[in-house]
Amino acid sequence: MRNFKFAGGSGMGFRDLLFNLALLFAVLFIVAFLLISQEKKEDVERPAQYLITTTWDDYSSVDIDTHLWHDATKTHLNYVVQNQNHTFLERDDRGTASDRYVGPDGTLHTTYLNQEVITIREKVPGRYVINAHFYTPDNVQVIMNKVKWPFLVKVQILQLNPYRKIATEVLRFTEAKQELTAAIFDIEIIDGYPQVTNIDTDIQFPFVYRNLGKKTIDYTRNWEN
Numbered sequence: 001m002r003n004f005k006f007a008g009g010s011g012m013g014f015r016d017l018l019f020n021l022a023l024l025f026a027v028l029f030i031v032a033f034l035l036i037s038q039e040k041k042e043d044v045e046r047p048a049q050y051l052i053t054t055t056w057d058d059y060s061s062v063d064i065d066t067h068l069w070h071d072a073t074k075t076h077l078n079y080v081v082q083n084q085n086h087t088f089l090e091r092d093d094r095g096t097a098s099d100r101y102v103g104p105d106g107t108l109h110t111t112y113l114n115q116e117v118i119t120i121r122e123k124v125p126g127r128y129v130i131n132a133h134f135y136t137p138d139n140v141q142v143i144m145n146k147v148k149w150p151f152l153v154k155v156q157i158l159q160l161n162p163y164r165k166i167a168t169e170v171l172r173f174t175e176a177k178q179e180l181t182a183a184i185f186d187i188e189i190i191d192g193y194p195q196v197t198n199i200d201t202d203i204q205f206p207f208v209y210r211n212l213g214k215k216t217i218d219y220t221r222n223w224e225n
């Protein structure tokens with residue numbers, strides 16, 4: 001049988017070589033990791049200050065709408081105007097009905113994702129109200145016959161810089177055209193920096209019907225009542 005023992009100095013030299021190679025690979029791995037981390041950091045840098053996602057059953061044809069009210073600037077973001085001041089609605093998802101697309105071969109497909117995304121790009125002080133609205137009316141029988149009550153809609157509000165979960169609420173709709181408040185919060189300047197305060201997920205503050213359809217928004221609610 002062959003003996004593969006290394007003798008004396010040559011054995012030490014081989015181990016040194018292995019050690020140096022291992023060290024080299026470790027350094028290269030760290031450098032590559034840092035470069036990838038830096039690239040990822042740059043890729044996701046400041047897409048928004050706040051992200052609000054509304055999701056419901058991916059296979060449902062129900063149309064849920066997300067509405068945002070910012071009292072300080074009288075901004076009512078909704079599906080009618082999806083780009084207002086410092087707030088943006090990515091798209092009006094109308095259930096599977098609006099999720100169809102045509103493939104390269106001309107066949108019709110469906111993206112099974114029911115989600116609306118709102119971004120708030122600047123930390124503008126004031127009070128924010130996030131509501132969801134069950135838009136599909138009772139008389140759309142082809143859709144409503146398949147609805148199971150309560151119809152659940154999840155609303156998540158995230159702060160991205162720095163990361164913080166503001167609220168995660170599961171709303172329980174019990175009828176068509178219902179409007180439910182997911183959360184109300186303030187952005188205040190504290191010690192010179194904008195901060196989220198007064199997060200409230202318990203109270204209800206409907207404003208969709210009050211604001212939509214009017215030429216001017218008459219917003220006179222006393223928040224203390």
Ligand SMILES: [Ca+2]
Nearest residue numbers: 064065092093
């Ligand atoms: Ca919608």
